[in-house]
Amino acid sequence: MKHMNALTNLLEKKRQNLLSVYFTAGYPHKDSTTEIISSLQDAGVDFLEAGFPFSDPLADGPVIQQTSQQAITNGMTLDCLLLQIEKARAGITIPIVLMGYLNPVMQTGMENFCRKANKAGISGVIIPDLPPDQYEARYLDLFKSYDLHMIFLVTPETSEQRIRNIDRLGSGFIYAVSSSSTTGRQDSFSDRQKQYLRRLQKMNLRNPVITGFGIHSRNTLRTAWENSSGAIIGSAYLKALMREGSGQKAITQLFGQLGLAGPV
Amino acid sequence: MNYSVNKKGFYGEFGGAWIPEMLHSNIEQLACNYIDIMESEDFKQELDSMLKEYVGRPTPLSYAARLSEHTGARVFLKREDLCHTGSHKLNNVAGQILLAKRMDKRHIIAETGAGQHGVATATVCALMGLPCTIFMGRKDIARQQPNVMRMKMLGARVIPVSSGTCTLKDATNEAIRHWINNPSDTHYLIGSTIGPHPYPDIVARLQSVISLEIKEQLVQKEERDFPDHVIACVGGGSNAAGSFYHFLDDRRVKLTGAEAAGEGTGTGRTAASLLTGSPGIIHGCRTMLMQDDHGQIKGAHSISAGLDYPGIGPLHAHLHKSGRATYTAVTDSEALQAAMLLTRLEGIIPALESAHAVAALKKIKLLPHEIAVVTLSGRGDKDMDAYMEAIDGAGVEETKKIDQ
Numbered sequence: 001m002k003h004m005n006a007l008t009n010l011l012e013k014k015r016q017n018l019l020s021v022y023f024t025a026g027y028p029h030k031d032s033t034t035e036i037i038s039s040l041q042d043a044g045v046d047f048l049e050a051g052f053p054f055s056d057p058l059a060d061g062p063v064i065q066q067t068s069q070q071a072i073t074n075g076m077t078l079d080c081l082l083l084q085i086e087k088a089r090a091g092i093t094i095p096i097v098l099m100g101y102l103n104p105v106m107q108t109g110m111e112n113f114c115r116k117a118n119k120a121g122i123s124g125v126i127i128p129d130l131p132p133d134q135y136e137a138r139y140l141d142l143f144k145s146y147d148l149h150m151i152f153l154v155t156p157e158t159s160e161q162r163i164r165n166i167d168r169l170g171s172g173f174i175y176a177v178s179s180s181s182t183t184g185r186q187d188s189f190s191d192r193q194k195q196y197l198r199r200l201q202k203m204n205l206r207n208p209v210i211t212g213f214g215i216h217s218r219n220t221l222r223t224a225w226e227n228s229s230g231a232i233i234g235s236a237y238l239k240a241l242m243r244e245g246s247g248q249k250a251i252t253q254l255f256g257q258l259g260l261a262g263p264v
Numbered sequence: 265m266n267y268s269v270n271k272k273g274f275y276g277e278f279g280g281a282w283i284p285e286m287l288h289s290n291i292e293q294l295a296c297n298y299i300d301i302m303e304s305e306d307f308k309q310e311l312d313s314m315l316k317e318y319v320g321r322p323t324p325l326s327y328a329a330r331l332s333e334h335t336g337a338r339v340f341l342k343r344e345d346l347c348h349t350g351s352h353k354l355n356n357v358a359g360q361i362l363l364a365k366r367m368d369k370r371h372i373i374a375e376t377g378a379g380q381h382g383v384a385t386a387t388v389c390a391l392m393g394l395p396c397t398i399f400m401g402r403k404d405i406a407r408q409q410p411n412v413m414r415m416k417m418l419g420a421r422v423i424p425v426s427s428g429t430c431t432l433k434d435a436t437n438e439a440i441r442h443w444i445n446n447p448s449d450t451h452y453l454i455g456s457t458i459g460p461h462p463y464p465d466i467v468a469r470l471q472s473v474i475s476l477e478i479k480e481q482l483v484q485k486e487e488r489d490f491p492d493h494v495i496a497c498v499g500g501g502s503n504a505a506g507s508f509y510h511f512l513d514d515r516r517v518k519l520t521g522a523e524a525a526g527e528g529t530g531t532g533r534t535a536a537s538l539l540t541g542s543p544g545i546i547h548g549c550r551t552m553l554m555q556d557d558h559g560q561i562k563g564a565h566s567i568s569a570g571l572d573y574p575g576i577g578p579l580h581a582h583l584h585k586s587g588r589a590t591y592t593a594v595t596d597s598e599a600l601q602a603a604m605l606l607t608r609l610e611g612i613i614p615a616l617e618s619a620h621a622v623a624a625l626k627k628i629k630l631l632p633h634e635i636a637v638v639t640l641s642g643r644g645d646k647d648m649d650a651y652m653e654a655i656d657g658a659g660v661e662e663t664k665k666i667d668q
Contacts, residue, residue: 104559128284
């Protein structure tokens with residue numbers, strides 16, 4: 001029996017108050033992956049973004065830069081992460097999306113990558129430096145044939161025409177970057193940012209919109225939930241992980257910070 | 265064969281704009297406007313006058329008699345070291361500032377390695393009264409203090425970069441991040457033919473004045489408008505791109521790029537991206553770069569901070585792959601020897617970067633009647649510590665030979 005893409009499944013059932021957490025694979029230790037995945041799954045997070053580290057993460061702020069550097073030093077690679085997930089597969093029910101830069105993927109080879117990701121039960125991929133036009137020309141058919149969602153970013157500067165094109169090419173969801181910024185930079189959402197999220201909501205896009213960048217508090221989480229289908233948390237979780245050292249303690253602390261008592 | 269960039273920003277399989285969405289609107293604005301602006305009459309006039317009155321162009325194309333005798337061909341030196349601020353970098357900065365002004369950008373940011381591009385940027389920003397911020401790796405700040413002081417005196421804010429390898433590639437990352445966070449009023453003034461399209465083309469066009477002048481000067485001196493050889497050093501590749509530009513379609517001209525081999529291409533301590541690298545993506549550009557099997561970009565090594573970059577401009581990756589230009593590796597010690605040679609034969613202390621180009625003269629086959637143009641991209645004041653260390657240390661063979 002062909003198994004259904006777990007993210008497709010999730011998004012068919014749930015289209016509001018979604019919560020996703022990003023973690024840098026290989027941080028704090030090379031073998032932290034399984035503990036982090038199971039603690040996030042047990043806490044009731046809806047889906048995960050597993051970041052594979054890159055030496056030159058140019059869209060990322062200091063937190064993801066530092067965790068990526070540490071992960072590389074720890075020996076984490078894209079292949080290693082896929083293998084870890086494949087091995088832990090029996091215990092994983094939560095959808096997993098891979099996120100990282102294009103260069104490590106190119107060195108593995110895109111087809112090889114898609115095959116391994118599919119085998120590990122990965123639902124989708126976010127590659128911030130792969131532009132939609134290049135994806136369409138080179139890789140779209142490949143991703144379709146391996147049942148992998150390609151998730152694109154949009155920002156407040158992205159034109160309506162470009163958003164429509166991204167909605168047509170991408171699948172799973174649209175990742176709304178809350179402002180034009182690197183990861184982990186903002187304190188609160190301005191009215192302009194709220195208007196931008198509402199504008200996206202009104203466009204009747206094929207894919208749900210989920211908001212990321214700058215979500216770290218009760219307030220920012222509510223704003224993301226009220227104005228889009230969900231929220232993605234990265235730097236705030238990694239900061240908790242830096243302080244606490246274990247996935248279990250980090251998610252408990254993050255939930256406290258977000259005003260979430262227990263499982264969502 | 266076409267060596268110009270295509271509409272999508274590619275040179276053959278290299279180039280493009282592999283950038284996160286956060287940079288898209290800035291890059292697109294630049295890509296949609298740069299040709300119209302740069303080809304407009306008023307831009308050309310303003311740039312020409314700035315190059316003449318401020319940069320000090322045209323720079324001489326000097327016949328190097330003693331170096332020619334030593335080399336066994338007729339060697340001419342294109343003296344970019346005589347530009348204001350001491351290198352070819354100012355050609356690009358002058359043009360990009362005028363471009364930024366026409367796009368209503370009020371703040372200039374730039375990356376720098378050795379500090380030459382940082383100084384050039386700070387200089388023109390002082391001239392134009394524009395605030396500027398320069399990103400520079402902590403390691404480079406420590407080894408290039410005089411240039412840091414020049415930038416500060418010129419009024420630039422110098423931001424030390426402590427991420428990654430703390431050198432040029434990380435300074436470039438940090439400049440890009442700053443641009444992502446400050447998109448609307450800022451122009452990112454890239455210093456070489458690297459980065460996402462349209463930067464490699466913008467910088468190559470602005471540096472092409474080098475080969476334009478070589479043509480005109482050869483007509484006056486030799487009654488022909490082409491040399492047999494053009495030789496230039498390549499890090500990101502801007503002075504080489506400018507030196508090759510008007511000869512790319514002229515197959516009579518053999519083009520040679522001198523890459524920094526560092527301690528040797530087989531040692532792992534090298535900056536020879538074309539000769540030791542593989543295709544990948546760095547700073548938004550598909551090109552040849554030095555990386556491990558997992559796609560992590562390696563730190564580069566060269567005695568010359570200006571060539572210390574693990575990638576190379578996409579134009580050069582294309583010229584290399586298509587065979588239009590030949591790239592040769594020059595080690596740290598070969599570059600030091602060549603610097604001493606040029607100093608003693610011609611009374612010119614070259615930048616360590618440019619010394620790589622001089623060293624390449626020995627690596628190519630030259631016939632006695634042939635004309636070889638070597639681009640001296642910069643002067644050597646900033647490298648005196650390295651030169652003194654070499655002279656005081658093991659000694660430099662070339663100097664001993666000449667002194668005898």
